[in-house]
Structures are given as C-alpha cells and as structure tokens.
Amino acid sequence: MSDEADIRAGEVAVALPETFDAGLYFIGRIRTPWKRREDCPKNARESEAVCTIEVEQRWVAGLVDVDNCSHLLILYWMHQARRDLVQQVPRHYGRPRGTFALRSPVRPNPIAASVVRLLGIEGARLSVIGLDCLDGTPLVDLKPYFASTDAVGEAVVGWHTEKQAH
C-alpha cells in the first residue's frame, strides 16, 4: 500500500513513526452496496442507499437509547488507505493540497467521520442512510449527533467554494 509507485506528481510522503501510540478495537462492520473503491459515491450525500451497521455482540448492550437519535456520527476505519502522505492530489482537483484540508481516506490515522440518518435498529443491526464506504469497512465508534454542537450551517471551506465557482 505504501508503494512509491502509488504517488502522483506533486504528492509528498513522510516517514511514518516506528511505533503506534494507541490501539483501536473494531467494534463491528459496515455493510454497503459498494465492493470496489471506484464504485463508492464521491460523497455520502450523493446516495440515498440504505447501509447496515453490524455491531459486534460484545458491544450490543451499548446500543440502548440509540433508537431515539435521529442522526448519528459514525467513525470508521479506512483500511485500504496509505497513511504517509502529507500532501496529495485528489483525482478531481488537479493540484496538491494538505492532507488535513481534505476528507481523503489517506491520512496518518485513516478514520472517517460521517453523519448518518438512523432508520431503525434490530438487535445488533442499524439501518442508516449517509455512508459512502466500501462493504466490510470496520466500525470504530457510534455517537449521538447533537445539532447544538455538531451542526454549523455557515461553515465554509474556501478552496472548495472557489473550485465550485469555476
């Protein structure tokens, strides 16, 4: 995965640290209709597909009260992504940008964060709308989404706004 050959012109890689600082447990899997990266929607709002979050039996008791949340923040592990690029050239943007200015899965800790609408829960399985990841993606966390602290309607990403204006 961290092959030099995968780097596009203008991308910058760094040496990764020799050790990890903390460990994650995968607490479930995400089931989606997308089996290959190129099939995934470009972002989650592009698709109304219903996806399924399967929580491991060990953690199912943690789902109590989740059913009265309209939306959840889902953290998941982008297991196919390399971790050493600090500047990268997204396919559709054409010039290098800092990794932390992008939502690309390629980042030192490939954890994605997506807001989903919860349709329902049956046992260990949640039906949701709003994911764009590969089938089988490991689940890292589920959190209630609070509009009071998580929703900032006026937020602006300058480079993205400029691009859309052209």
Place this chain on the structure above:
Amino acid sequence: MSDEADIRAGEVAVALPETFDAGLYFIGRIRTPWKRREDCPKNARESEAVCTIEVEQRWVAGLVDVDNCSHLLILYWMHQARRDLVQQVPRHYGRPRGTFALRSPVRPNPIAASVVRLLGIEGARLSVIGLDCLDGTPLVDLKPYFASTDAVGEAVVGWHTEKQAH
C-alpha cells in the same frame, strides 16, 4: 483505570478483546486552560476559550490549505477514559444509558469528535474555539468541516430533549 471500584450502580462492563485491530499515531497535542477533568466545560459550546492545537513537525506540511477553512472537525484521544463500559450513568442524568447514545469519553475507542472555529494558523500551531478537553490531550486527526455533509440542523437526540423539558 478499569477498576471495578470506578463503576457506579447500574453501569455494565464487558471483557475487552485481547488484541487491538489497528494502531493510531498521535499527531500532536491540544493545549487548553483545563488541567483537571472537573475543570473542563460540560460541552464545547459552554466556553469561548481559545485553545491551541500543536501539530508534530512530521505532519506540518499537511496543514497547507487548512487556513481557508472556517471550521474543522477535530478527532482526539481521551487518554484518561476506561474502555469497557457498555452502559453508564452520566453524573447529571441519573440512570444508565447505552454508551453509544452518549458522548462520554468512556467508550471502546475513546476518540472524541469536536467542531471548532479556526481563528488562525502560525506554523505548526492552530488557534481554535470549541474544545472542552484536558490540556495535553493527544491529537488524532484534523478535517475540513463541510456544512453540506456535516451540518444537520434538524437532528434530534430524543432522550436529551425529554430531559431538558423537565
């Protein structure tokens, strides 16, 4: 930290898996005015304190273009939290709730997600408003916040709304 004695009546612990499934790099530290857990604001909107995110030198080149984001999604590691509770009794709520219905730092993967307003960047240091964590908290990720996919103003957390109505 995972001492039985820390469990309140009604809380439920599970046995943690024997191995981790993935590793995290801490990519920096968060500087805040709060040195003890009991000093931290109850949530980030309660404080207008300016906090500083210090990114490690290795990753600084990843900050290019971040300066034109008005808001960022910050992921950080709640390093003082136990990880084995699936049901817990938050201090102010009085009855057990599922871990995944709470934003408590106590969860299998103690990664917090906070939306911050970016005031400015100087080299490796970002000045932001909107954090509520301990001074020295390890940084896991920075992402641009996109209102189009991250902001859901109408989201509701039922148990919380009911509580406020009483």
